[in-house]
Every structure is written in structure tokens, then in C-alpha cells.
Amino acid sequence: MNSTTTSKALKALLPGDLSNEPGRRAQLAEIDASCRLPVLFFFLSGLLWLLVGTLFALLASIKLHTPGFLDGQEWLTFGTVRTVHLNTVVYGFASQTAIAVAIWLMCRLCRVPLVASGVITVANLFYNIGLTIGIIGIFAGDSTGIEWLEIPKYATPIIFVSFALIAVWMIIIFRLRTERHLYVSQWYLLAAVLWFPWIYGTAQVMLLVEPVRGVVQAAINWWFAHNVLGLWFTPIGLAAIYYFIPKVIGRPIHSYYLSVLGFWSLALFYNWNGMHHLVGGPMPAWMITVSIVASVMMLIPVLAVAINHHFTLVGHFGKLKHSPTLRFIVFGAVSYTLTSLQGVLSALRSFSEVSHFTHHTVAHAHLGMYAFFGMVMFGSMYYILPRITQREWPSNRLISVHFWGSALGIILYVVPLSLAGLQQGRLMNNAAVKFLDVVQFTLPWLQLRTLAGCLLALAHLAFVVHVGWLLVRMLEPYRKPVLNILSGGEIPATTEK
Amino acid sequence: MSYGPLLFLGILFTLASSWVGLVLIPQRQLGALEQFTDTNTAAIYPQARAGQAQQGAEQYRALGCVYCHTQQIRPEGYGADITRGWGRRRTVSRDYIHDKTVMLGTMRTGPDLTNIGERQSDSSWHFKHLYNPQITSAGSVMPSYPFLFETRPIGPFGSSTNALALQGVFAPPVGFEVGPTLRAKQLVEYLRSLKSSGDLPEAPVKKEEPK
């Protein structure tokens, strides 16, 4: 299947001993070490953007219930602050940590060290330059006005090229694999890196470079915006869950058949979902109906994944106490099921009549992006960072602050706002209620959201401080870290070997 | 399963299906919609925007108005868009053929603006509302946009015709007046141009019942 010339050229990239001996596989530590710099760069820049995004999230949240707060400055109006928040957390934090996790996972599952890791480091540099230009552009009023695609067109080509470079490198790692069999995580990773440049490229060309006319823009906008969740963040999130749950508890996934079914049904149905964001809108009915049908079909992959993960975990819940990775990952996996079910419900015409145009959708978006994807990424970082730096996490207390701050914060965010959003929709659909009264109704709920946001901000600060502390430890003399403990939290003597 | 190329093809074909279905086919079906000319009255709808209103659309985009205001009317009996008086009929694809950026919106923190030009055609109301929404709509959570206005000394011939009539806490210092900048004028012209109520065969305006 691989033509011999290209595979020879690729093999030349491998370290000498690996390319000469076909039977020899790279060791875990060797793979982790090869990923160190690029993965660390993507994680750290991601966390930096997370702090910026959190700050602007708080500003946006406060402004929505106290419009006088920092009012009257053009670069601090709600329209700008909200846009900066979305783009920094989506393209700054979520995408960059996703890339780091994807690269590390791909190398580990293919059992090859990362080749020419400098290329990924350069891609990271370009990515952040592009993103910084884009965010400055948004502050300057150059936002495109298209949701999830606000970064102006003079910045996006840089981001696109970085993405393409990373996709090519992932495919190279995949081709170099020394393990013939493929694990389900690899399917998801390969799919994500192929899908994302396609949807991003299509959206850029048809919306910004050569804009199409009329509501076709809205169709492409939501085809992209839903697929960026479904075909970029979701596959990488699921790839991480499928790897880390078995890995942490030391037990293979319950049913590999179910994971195959889950992958292909997700691939078939998720990319048709986007038009459910336009229910009741000025589009031909067939487009919206097709998306509603596809949204309901999403029950198949979602339930397959939920059943599979649950049965893998059964009997091992005690390990949640000892593993930060497992805590975050399981929280994320449960949220994935919940947010998907909520999404199916919201796609139905009768439900959408109430929930559309309200804070219900905002809560749903945060359940998906934060409670599912963000938490899975945090969990992955707790596993990957000590292994690539060869240092232990310094403080259990900071881990607890991070977990409980994030978990309670996002629950306090999503649950009340989902319910308040429905009531908001009911009031809005009753023409006897004055619009300003609907606005007034939402205020206490929005204040509660700001409180939840403060908890999340605290959690993020704790995490960033902790990561900083871990990095400081890299300056100290090397001590063999305790990364694998058999079970129950017993610590073997660190001095052996 | 271990067959890389099969996986690769599956990944490409699945996305290709919706790329054709939700991107290319809509472009073929809707990308070339034209204005409608009523053969009886010779009325043409929708009309392209005049220059200043067109520039105002850019202000609307840059200021992020779309994050709180929709520009779409859902059909009668589905939501209360029409009973609230936001429009006289549902909006359809043809309503948007002249928009450079189509800003349908997904959130109604504020009311729908599809027909704001018809519902509120008074420029001075819009200027005051943008300068500080509390003047015209106390209790609103809309930001104020004072940077779209200039506070200037009143000239020897008295206040300018376009100076805002501000009272109480909103009034400028004595001897000064607040007037709209070009950007504010453009934005208000755009808002006043927002009217999606022309009679279309696919979306007829409901006639009043004869009494």
C-alpha cells in the first residue's frame, strides 16, 4: 500500500536505530522525549490564551448584566469583548491544546518518535503570530461579523498554513507507524486533521476571499461552525477519552465493535447537522429538515460512546480518587453525552421554537466546549506534562482547586442558564410580555453566571500556576518521577534502579 | 481494522457528502436569486441599499451588533416574531441578496431588527438610543456608543440642526452640544434601511381582513 520510494524517504527521517531495525519499536520514554518541545509550546501558548480568554469572558459576562461597566470605550464594547473571548478560547486555547494532545497521542499509538519536531515548533510560532494579528484586528474593528470566523482575512492564511503543516506531519507520523494495527483514537485523530483544513479552507474561500451571495453565507457559516465542534474538537476529545480511560485504569475498552460503530456513525451524521442552527430561518425547508434528521441520528454514536465508556469504567470508579487525569476525563465524557443529548433536543422544531435565540444555546455551547472538551484537554495535560518534562506535579492541593473550581464552576454555569434560557424563550414567545421585561428577567441569572465565571477563572489561575511550578522543577536536579503506581496510591521506593 | 487507505477514503467521502449537500447544492439553488418584479405594479423588491446605508452595514458588522440582534422573522405561529410586530411576514432567502455580509444572528439579547427601519424611522431616536440607550429605553442592557458622537462647542449661530436633544444627566456641559459623527450617520442610515416587508410570491404579506 505504501509505495517503496516514499516510505524510504519517510524512514530516513527516523532515528538511525529505528529505521534500520524493522522489528524495533520506540520506547514510551523515547517517544515522550521527542515530543517535548513542540507539545510544551502548544500547551503553554494555549494556556496563555486561556487566561486572556477567561479575562474577556468575565468582562463580557459582567457587561451583559451591568452595561455601565467599562462602558463607552470602543474596544471594550460587548460586541468586541465577546468576539475576543470566543476566538481566544476556541483558536487560542482549545485548538492549540488539541494539536498538542493529537501529536503526542499519534506518536504514542503509532509507536514512533516525533520526527523533525522543529517543524511543529515553527508551526506553533506561525499559528500564534497569525492568531495575535487576528485578535488585534478584531479589536481594531476588522471582525468579519461571521460567528466562529471573526478573524479577519489578512490573518487567517497564516493560521491555515500552520494547520496544514500540522496535518501533513500527523500523516507522516501515521505512515511511519511501527504498529500495524490501528487503535480507534488514531482514526479520530487522522479524521480530525483531514477534516479541519477542509472545512476551514471552504469557509475562508466562500465567505471571506470570494463571498457567496445571500443566505448561502449563513448555510456555509453554520456548516463550518457546527463542524468545527463535530469534526475537529469532538474527534480529538474522543480520541483522548478512548486512550486515557483504558490507560489509566489498565483495562482495554469494553467493546471495540461499539467504538467502530461510534466512529463511522459520527463521520456519517455529524457533518450534516449544521443547519439546525437556522430552524425557522430564511432557508429552504429541506436543508433544515435534513439537519434535524441527522441531528437525531447522532443518538447512535453518542450512545455507543457512552455505553462503551461506562462499561469500561465499571468496577474501577475508585481510581477516580487517585488519578487527576481520570477525574477530568470522566467528567468530560459524561458531559459529552449530556451535551449531545441536549443538542439533539435543541434541534427539534418544537424545542427550538423556545430555545433558539436565548441563553439556552449559550449554556449548551459551554457544556460542549468546556465541560466536555476543555475538561478532557485538562485531563490529558495532567497525564502528558509530567511525562514529557519527566517531573512530577508538585501539589495535590492545586490539582484539587483546579478540578473542583472547574467542575463546580461549569455546573453552576450550565444548569441554571439552560433552565433560565428556556423561560426566557417562553417569555419571548408570549407577545403580551414586554421585551424589556424579558431582559430584566435574565439579569439575576446572568449575575449567577458571572459568579460561575469567577470560579472558572480561579481554577484556571491555579492550573497555570501549577504548570509554571512544574516547569520551574525542570531547573532542579533530576529525580526519577513517580508516574506509575500499581494501584491504591501506594508509592514504590523512588530510589530503586 | 488496520487498512489506512480505506480509513482515509471513508474520512474524505463522509465529509464530501455534506460538502456537496450543504455547501454546493445551496449555492446552486440560492446563489443566483434575483430581484422580484411585480408585473402588476412594476414594484421591484428587494432594492439595493444606498451608499451611506451600505457603509453603515460595515459599522454594524464592526461593532458586533449581530451578537445581540437577529435579522430574521420566523413564520407565523412559530414563535412570536410576527405577533410582537417585528415583521409582517416571515423572511425568505430573497430578502438577503443585497447584504454583503448576511447577519441573521443567533441571539436575541435585544429585539429583532429585520424591520427596524419601518418600526422606528426617526433618526433622532436612533441617535439618542445609540448615544446612550438608557435615554430611550431605560433598563436596557445595550452598551452605549458615545465614541460615535462628538461633543463640540455651540457656534455663534446656536445649536446645529443635527445636535442631539439631551436632557438631565445626559446633557453636555453648558455651551456644548453633542452631534453625530459620520459613522453614527452611516449606522443610523443602515438601521433605517432595514425593511424586509416587500410582497413576494414565496412570502406574501398578509392582507388586513376587510372590516
Next chain:
Amino acid sequence: MPVISLILLGSVLLLPAAALLSLRWATRSGQFTLINRAALLPFDDEEPIGQATDQILGDNRR
């Protein structure tokens, strides 16, 4: 017959045929017999099945 009907008819015949062929190929080349083996891929001699990792939050640490 209009072109669109031909395309539809063609795909109705061709797609299931392609699906059947790939299914035949998959069973013959042992894709399904090895399917559960893939579930073991996260594990190896260094970190075998049964060994929990990342159990760092113990009672006897800070």
C-alpha cells in the same frame, strides 16, 4: 430520462455494491478477526494490562 434520475439510479446500485465489496474484502482479509486485538494497542510490555497509571493522588502525599 433526466440526468438526475440516472445519477440517482446509478448511485442506488453502485453504493450498496461498493459497500458489499468492501465488506467481502474486509472479512476475507481478516479485518474482523483481528478487531479485538486493536483494543489492546494502548498497552505494551512497559505498561501491560492490569497496571493502572497516573495514580498520583494518594493519601500519603501532600
